[in-house]
Amino acid sequence: MGIQEQYRTDAANLLDSGAVKLVIGYGEGSTPERRRPIFIRSAEEVGRLVLDANCIANLSAYLVPEGLLSDGKSVAVFLKPDGIRSVNILAAEAQLNPEQVVILGFNIDAGLANPLPGRKANEFAPLLASLKSAGLSTDLQREADRLEQMTAVERFEYWKEQFSKCIKCYACRQVCPMCYCRRCIVDVNQPQWVNTSSHTLGNFEWNIIRAYHLAGRCVACGGCDRACPVNIPLRLLNHRMSKEALDTFDHFAGESADQKPVLATFRQDDPETFIL
Amino acid sequence: MTRILLHSRVDDCLSAWRSAGFRVLAPSKRNDLTRFDEVHAASDMALDLVLPERTIKDHFFPQTEPLLNYRIKKQAIESDEMLPPQQKRIFFGVRPCDASGLEIDDALFGWDYKDRYWFSRRENSVIITIACTRADDFCMCTSVQLSPDSTKGSDVMLHPLKDGRGWRVVTLTDRGKELAETIASMLQEDASETAPAASVPVKFDLDKVTSWLADPSNFESHLWKEVSQRCIGCGSCTFLCPTCHCFDIQDEGDTYSGIRRKNWDSCSFAMFTMHTSGHNPRNTQSTRWRQRIMHKFNYYQGKFGVNSCSGCGRCTRQCPVDMGITETLQEITNLPR
Structure with missing residues (x-):
């Protein structure tokens, strides 16, 4: 099973079991290359989720609007390592409780999206430590x-x-x-x-x-x-x-x-x- | 009589116009941004673009404009009005959507009060438009009853020749005819065939959209929340729009003197409708996005008889979350009747 199918199934299970109330992911955009943020609230809709190398936006900004997490329920979100780091900062700055954020983690390597093991931000600590030791770089x-x-x-x-x-x-x-x-x-x-x-x-x-x-x-x-x-x-x-x-x-x-x-x-x- | 202008004569035209006192602006790429800027040679121009990233609106309604300066004295307040310079300008290589945008905004700026800043620039400018032979995925002029060779807002229309040597010249207004006379010796009679206009598919049903918007029962439709969920509330669609025209008046300075300015403002911003009391009648992004669509395709239509959209597609093209007018109007088009 490819990562897209796997994560659609995971999203459906999370919604069906009531573990999360919402999945924030990527959907098709207005051109074949574009991906746009989408918000999935029921298992029937998970077929709209897309996950491939064009999914580059950091979706963690959608976690902080006032009221989203105030009911104590959880939200699942597709995140690359940069997005996982954002969740950690938002938690450190008391903007959210990381226990309420279920991460569908992935990275993009050689034009492919690959799954990252883990569901909660703290489970990605070894990965983030390795990123730190790799040092900072910029494509510019x-x-x-x-x-x-x-x-x-x-x-x-x-x-x-x-x-x-x-x-x-x-x-x-x-x-x-x-x-x-x-x-x-x-x-x-x-x-x-x-x-x-x-x-x-x-x-x-x-x-x-x-x-x-x-x-x-x-x-x-x-x-x-x-x-x-x-x-x-x-x-x-x-x-x-x-x-x-x-x-x-x-x-x-x-x-x-x-x-x-x-x-x-x-x-x-x-x-x-x-x-x- | 059919006249053409060869690409090889553009430099001569620029010299003639400059010696006649015109500033010539054309699409160009500087600092990694495409926009209308002053050009001195054909080689400065980027005429192969589908559209520059910025619109020509910027040169008629700048992002910040000083209106007056003031000094507060013990017994009086002194002020001096600041008006735009009286400079004759030629805009060369405008696209039909951007030219149409100017005419759409004439209605607003000339409505109950004739905006001197807008009209002094309008009256001093000649618009030379090049019909589009190429479009991209975001162009939508044909969806708003315009076309890749629409003449709306233009003084001269250039139709690219099929053989790529230049353009057929069609003058549309007195101002355009006068300008063509200044370069008469550089034009030649030639009946060469013109290239076909770009094919731009129709993306939504404008009639259905406008009647749906005009129905008050749709004001509270759940559609507004659904289509705007991903909107992040930045102002890029409004600031890159050839017809968006909202502004704010701000005083900049200290206690005793300063400058009063007219600055772009955007209905996308939460601050746009914030009352002094703290109450905000448009307190969610969905109500702000609804306002933008309603203004363009319902209120403006009701007041001035035209829609306030010229189909350039910049709103979607440059949206960080892939959301513009096209996507919303497609959703409305796809609603069951």
């Missing part, structure tokens, strides 16, 4: 290296060009599992803390706020980057922040559900090289 490594070589002025110019394209549609925020604030700081308007204008300064304000709030929290799912309708390479910013968190604090975001949020905790042996 050459661009990341090029940015590192630049002077601060050149780098500022680079981001100025990129941010000048921003239209403040906030797709990067909305698609991100880590952006769960009920009211984002840019939407706080009594008074308006951050200007709403999408001019160069306003775009800098937004993109820097977004990047900083993700420091030590981004799992590199690439959702923001794919969602951006004006093609700003946001994953380069996120990657740089993740590298800083790993190198300085040995922090690999979402390694476990009891990991302490790196910027909200203090350890006596924290390096303080940045304090003058």
